[in-house]
Amino acid sequence: MPRRSRLSMFPVFLAPLIAIATWPVFVACATAIGYVGGEAWQLDAWAEEPKRRLLQFFLDGWTHSIPIAIGVGLLAAVDWLLLARMRYISLIAGILLPIAGAVASFALASFTPWNTPMALFPTLVATGVALAIIYRLCDVARRVID
Amino acid sequence: MKMTRMPTSNSNMCRGLIVATSVALFSFTAAADDALLIGGGHEPLRSEGQIELNVIWVQEILTNAGIDVTTWFTDGNAPGFDVYGVSADSDASDYAPLARVFGDRFLEAREYKENDVQNVAGSTDVTSLLPALTERLNTDDDPVLLVYNGHGSQSSGAASGVTLNLWNNTTLSARELHENITERTAPLRWVFTQCYSGGFHRLAYDNPDEGLQLTDARRCGFTAESAYQLSEGCSASLDTGDYRDYTTYFFAALSGRGRDGDVLGVNPDSDGDGITTPREAHFYTLAHAYSSDLSRSTSEDYLDEWQPWYLRWLPLRPELPDNEYAKLYRDTAAVLGIPLNFRTPKEARSDIDALKRELSALQEKRRSLHTAQDELQGLLIHELASRWPPLLGPYTAAYIELVRDGSLDNIVATLTSNPDYTDLVLLQEEDDQLDDLIVESERAITQRLKLLRLRRLAHLVDQLERHGSDQAKADYASLVGCESEPLR
Secondary structure, three states: OOHHHHHHHHHHHHHHHHHHHHHHHHHHHHHHHHHHHOOOHHHHHHHHOOHHHHHHHHHHHHHHOHHHHHHHHHHHHHHHHHHHOOOOHHHHOOOHHHHHHHHHHHHHHHHOOOOOHHHOHHHHHHHHHHHHHHHHHHHHHHHHHO | OOOOOOOOOOOOHHHHHHHHHHHHHHHOOOOOOEEEEEEEOOOHHHOEHHHHHHHHHHHHHHHHOOOEEEEEEOOOOOOOOOEEEEOOOOOOOOOHHHHHHOOOHHHHOEEEEOOOOOOEEEOOOHHHHHHHHHHHHHHOOOOEEEEEEEEEEOOOOOHHHOEEEEHHHEEEEHHHHHHHOOOOOOOEEEEEOOOOHHHHHHHHEOOOOOOOOEOOOOEEEEEOOOOOOOOHHHOOOOOHHHOOOHHHHHHHHHHOEOOOOOEOOOOOOOOOOOOOOHHHHHHHHHHHOOOOOOOEEHHHHHHHHHOOHHHHOOOOOOOOOOOHHHHHHHHHHHHHOOOOOOOHHHHHHHHHHHHHHHHHHHHHHHHHHHHHHHHHHHHHHHHHHHHOHHHHOOOOHHHHHHHHOOHHHHHHHHHHOOHHHHHHHHHHHHHHHHHHHHHHHHHHHHHHHHHHHHHHHHHHHHHHHHHOOHHHHHHHHHHHHHHHOOOO
């Protein structure tokens, strides 16, 4: 496959990858923040409830979050198209993901029953950062292959 | 009928007695709910006298409150031992040293007997209990309180698969009970105190296996534990004087008196309306039970199940909402001496980790003790069997001859003069002390878990108010209403 074609195919690969990773990364970030703060459902459930129940809730969340995850995947693709291919701007490639997390937490706090952005902000921004890291690693891998 | 009126001043015990007495007199003048009381173990070896005492106590409380109580207990009125007590002095028998070396010294301390429960309607064997229970629940239009005191088993599948372990080693699962009372339209409430009892909250739901749609009939209750955890009664050891199961606290709150008959030092009637509702009794239990039970009500189970996917995995906000669970949380933190600040959950978890390490060390030490005991027992048995081989066959004619010719006395004398036997006794006494420490550790861990759970419940109530659908809010309110309805 010519290099140009491979380049144009990358967002097609990146978007679903980020979409698939969104929920597990969100859960991992929420768990890490919960662990640091000492408070999260999964910390107790891990010790007190059967693992199959945890898995069931995890898969349930994964299924329900598909529309959001698709949006995050598309955002990653747009971010790559806008930022990753230019020499200096590429240093901040992936930035849209944590920004989207921050914006989402404030938007949800303004327009939904979450009336405090801090309930969501740390987890959503951390999720965005972690997804951005995955995206950058994929991009590095692409460059190496190229 | 009001279950009880508690004294408004904790310090004024005399006044409390007068009020409690006057309410007891008043209580007989009103109409009554029905109570179905099921109790006892599933076989004589697992039918502890403490369960019998609980059943007798609960029966007395409910009967004194004017409630019509129907009781099913172990083998019913059939002749034969169905309960065992534990002798205060397990070394009372001359042959106790033999039990220490050869058999189960705990079995040596047991005293089997027939149950002393009054007005027993029948056996809890599921073949006779289930038809009677089904008929009663499906035809009785009065509100019913279903109380179970006994053992339970876990489910490897859905929570509704948990079972009551009934007489003759029969079982009744939450799902089976649910399927058999579909015709019941009158209110049903329950108090289940067995291990894994939380699975019985599924009786409140339309589908026993999954979903959040409540039954048309009003149903709610209280359980000692979740569907996934052992309860206090299954703790490492069972010292009858230190038995602190859910029943002990819940019915003490309802009656206003502890098992010893003393008026409670704290008024469980939290809203001060003179009536202690089952929900208030549950809250009293949450606040005051120092046991290894992490008890829960159906409304709490509903909150756990309701939490939507987008909230479940998020860390909780540091700020505490203002509701009854938040108040309980603050009170529990004060009792545990954990300062209230943003680090409280972290500190509680650090405590839990430290206590778990301590518990693991104790369990490891107990394993070592058991190994050492086994070795000493093996040595002693070998020495005794070399001189008196029939000792190895306790059901043989040769053994009976040992008993008849008085050789057992010589054997005991030989045994007790052996220094290894003295070591064995010391090890077994250390083992007993270790059991107490293990139970204490489990209880201390549960108190911290309870603190975290109360905080979580405070947030769940807040989340339901913010994010719940109208239907979810109405269902939760209906369950709370059901739990708050006084027993009449």
